[in-house]
Amino acid sequence: MNVTETFVSLQGEGKHQGKPCFFLRLSGCNLRCAWCDTTYAFEKGTERSIEDIIKEISESKVRYVCITGGEPLLQKNELLPLLTILSAAEIAVDIETNGTIGFTDVQPSASVCMDVKCPSSGEMSDLSLLNDLTENDSVKFVIGDEADYIYMVHVLASYKNLRAEIFVTPVYGTDTKWLVETIIKEHLPVRFQIQLHKLEGIQ
Numbered sequence: 001m002n003v004t005e006t007f008v009s010l011q012g013e014g015k016h017q018g019k020p021c022f023f024l025r026l027s028g029c030n031l032r033c034a035w036c037d038t039t040y041a042f043e044k045g046t047e048r049s050i051e052d053i054i055k056e057i058s059e060s061k062v063r064y065v066c067i068t069g070g071e072p073l074l075q076k077n078e079l080l081p082l083l084t085i086l087s088a089a090e091i092a093v094d095i096e097t098n099g100t101i102g103f104t105d106v107q108p109s110a111s112v113c114m115d116v117k118c119p120s121s122g123e124m125s126d127l128s129l130l131n132d133l134t135e136n137d138s139v140k141f142v143i144g145d146e147a148d149y150i151y152m153v154h155v156l157a158s159y160k161n162l163r164a165e166i167f168v169t170p171v172y173g174t175d176t177k178w179l180v181e182t183i184i185k186e187h188l189p190v191r192f193q194i195q196l197h198k199l200e201g202i203q
């Protein structure tokens with residue numbers, strides 16, 4: 001498995017925001033989002049065995065793992081046996097994905113956090129994958145401007161039966177006040193979040 005980095009910190013977003021978490025960042029991405037903050041994951045990382053990664057997770061004593069990237073599902077073949085072992089050890093796993101690769105085969109042993117790419121990212125997710133999300137999963141919209149907000153409203157209107165929890169996060173440094181006021185005014189069924197890991201002292 002090709003790995004960019006591993007570290008323990010607090011989960012910065014999603015359902016488990018604020019929880020101690022073992023992060024496994026896999027290398028490589030099939031997108032190039034305009035505001036990507038992990039471009040260093042595009043490069044080839046270090047080849048590591050599943051046994052080696054399991055040993056490190058076990059030694060960390062953290063019982064919650066977030067597998068991120070890059071796009072971690074690009075390494076799905078290697079990921080599946082790792083997930084089976086973590087699931088057997090009753091370690092909770094989130095997989096963060098950009099919504100371009102099918103994920104039903106990882107859902108039995110992990111929660112999927114699908115990032116829906118909005119126009120300001122310059123990229124696009126495969127929206128049909130929203131149909132595969134369950135109550136155990138979540139969706140994230142990162143909003144950079146009004147066009148992104150309008151896109152999100154359109155997506156939510158088109159996928160009314162979405163079972164996953166919906167999170168909305170402003171692109172770091174953009175107008176948070178406007179976004180909060182608009183969500184409240186329009187009664188959107190979403191949870192607003194600021195990315196905790198942008199705060200000083202949290203990686």
Ligand code: SF4
Pocket residue numbers: 029030031032033035036037038039041069070071098
């Ligand atoms: S999908 Fe994620 S890692 Fe890939 S370019 Fe977009 S923000 Fe960066």
